[in-house]
Amino acid sequence: MQKTKLGDQIKAIVGQDYFFDSYEDRLCYSYDAAIEEAMPEWVAMPGSVEEIARLMTLANTEGFPVYPRGAGTGLSGGSVPLKGGLVMVLTRLNRIREINQEDLYAIVETGVITSALHEQVEALGLLYPPDPASMKVTTMGGNVAENAGGLRGLKYGVTKDYVLALQVVTPAGQVVRVGSKCVKSVSGYDLTHLYVGSEGTLGIITEITVKLVPAPEHKESMMAIFDDMNMAAKTVADIIKSGVIPATLEFMDNTSINAIEDFKKIGLPRDAQAILLLETDGVKAAAQHEAEKIIAVCKANQARDVKSAATEQEKLQIWEARRTCFSALARVRPNTILEDATVPRSKIPEMVRGVTDIANKYGIQIGNFGHAGDGNLHPTILTDLRNTEEKQRVQKAIDEIFALALSLGGTLTGEHGIGSAKAKYLENEFGPEGLAVMRAIKTALDPNNILNPGKIFVADTAIA
Amino acid sequence: MEFMESQVEEVIRCMKCGNCRETCPVFLITQDESQVARGKIRLIKAVIDRQLELTDRFQDKIYNCLNCNACVTTCPCGIEVDELITAARAGMVNAGKPLPGAQARVKANVVVHMNPFGEPREERGSWLPAALQTPRLSPNLYHAGCAVSYATSRTGKALIRLLQAIDFDFTSMGSQERCCADPYFRMGEQTLGRELVEQNIADYKRLGVETIFTSCAGCLKAFKKHYGDTFRVLHVTQLFASLLKEKKLVLAKSLPKKIVYFDGCDIGRHSNVYEEPREVLQAIPGATIVDFPANRENGRCCGGPLMPSHPDLAKRIAAERIAEAKVMGVDMIAVACPTCLVNLKEGSRLVEGAPEIHDVIALVHRLAGVK
């Protein structure tokens, strides 16, 4: 069918106000927070599950690609329409349907903003722990599709640990329910966790049931300041070894500290080589006891100082500041390329040292920060991609960072997803056999390869 | 279209994190990426890269911005979005692209009548007492601004009675007062803006003006931003705050109400005046003063700047603010900007049981007990 005709059909499904095909509008859906961009042919904002199902049926019959999109904050190009087709913006489905205090779950539509759910459940004394730094703008669907982690991941786990059930529209336009709102369920295959982290390649998630937990009664927040970055990294491994699992254990190097301080001016130590931001929580006595143990470990590792946040305001400031770290790094150079290769936690010191060596070797600037307690650092390359020679050095450095992580028993991505940029490395992690199993799943669920083609698998190789 | 080198760098530095989606009032209503700073910056980049012409659609999106600076506060990359948007508008003007309808009307009105509403020039000062109709030498100049002169002159009258009652020495340009030039700058007519600024500065200098105080937050912003540092510029609430401190002004009557102060963008984020209006309200006997959850530099815009071009959107944004205030259970919203006053009142019609809305100046006048 002709493109204009297809556009008319899409428009007929979602209505004129929610259909865009001008260059200007399409351009604004050609990117996410990663580097690569591509233009869609159409953009549609469906307002119901039924509209989504009709759009999928149309796409599957006519064979045009569909790129699901939440807030477009992805860091692996997940929503970027590499092969044109339709960008399906899912933010209109944004109702919190139920918060159940007896059974401790919440049911939300895909477009609900993560922190909006936080606010609602916290008002009831409950907690939905996943808290990606981008939570004030991300959608719940985007979090599920990327299996987002967050600052509290260390103690509480990541998105997948909270998803109980999903409603999904298949590429053929069928509406299916997977999982159960029971805490335990082993009925059939665990399809819920197949869709979690599927990066929009297997189905459109429309409704999510998540587990809630009681909010901790007390929190202790600390900042440990180091004159030696390697000692800070060693502290991370030592804290885990000491038997304490803090709720949060974030690492920031000197470049990151200064970028944040330029933005937020909250008095971070600009001269420190690294800081660790820590939080323990739970019953007051336990949280305090754990905090004491942590302080002792920091001191034993030559922390220059360990400061405790005295007021609620101070705590909020620290975490607010941490959340802006990545974007604040964009102040330093024109482009920021953030990786999230992850290693077993005991390997954090080696990883930190290795990244520094790589930066020195290629003469590039890398700001390092991240969820160190999870083994999940975010080495962020600060560069100017207009400089082609520098760009080549950057590419080599990226290759080496991934090789280093894998050699330490790590993984390519801790939370941002494979998307397009990392697809070429995936085989290095799982071998051709592992990749073949993944492909088989993709082919079974999306035989016409219309959902998010070009992601996870190197373009054109998704279907054998 | 010409951009400065530094602006091109800004555009490139946007790392597309999307943090601006949290606070952009236009985006929060439309949910459309092309309406948020990240989208607009991407469009500007396309123009810089010569991938996009200065189309009507581009123009419409670039003008559909409140210049409220919420995104500037939220932007961790530190991008001066407001400057970029204004530069893009100026670029279109310089390239000869006709202004969109609403802006063209505003421009014609300022050119002909020296006010954006098209009200007759000769009636500008008609609300003023005779003594203030013509300017005279004084170190203190009261600039009413177009909105107060034509739309909310009750506020202006209250202020003047109050200042006369406490023997405060000041003059006014009276019927010769001109627009502050903010509308020109905002629509991208930089040359017209600068000419008007020069004319105004020359007048003020002739009168020996040292301090300009204004009841209009938009004018305050313009004076601070475009008039150099020849004059000390104050918002009336700042003047009140110091008069209260010096006990030259006393609020005698009590008002046992719960009042929330609304941080307008022009007086707040653009001019950095946050505390004095609150100090004035706090001096009201019996009143309880509270803050919106998002206040001061995080305050949310009323939507007013879009009144001429996108009236429905402006009203819907205002209605959201009113609804927020209603949830807080306040009796009254106090504002320090005529645009906020007018637009919030518009928006309050969409919300049942909306709190009252008053200008701080009018409140002070009422409670100071001056006739």
Ligand SMILES: Cc1cc2nc3c(=O)[nH]c(=O)nc-3n(C[C@H](O)[C@H](O)[C@H](O)COP(=O)(O)OP(=O)(O)OC[C@H]3O[C@@H](n4cnc5c(N)ncnc54)[C@H](O)[C@@H]3O)c2cc1C
């Ligand atoms: C400053 C910054 C900080 C960040 N911090 C973190 C962090 O701490 N932890 C972390 O994990 N991530 C982080 N991210 C990455 C990003 O915010 C997350 O991946 C987030 O989950 C993406 O949500 P989104 O709504 O923006 O989704 P999008 O970017 O729009 O989409 C992401 C992927 O999900 C798919 N998708 C979206 N909705 C659906 C749906 N309903 N059904 C099927 N597929 C769908 C898309 O196709 C795409 O593949 C950060 C990003 C930025 C810019």
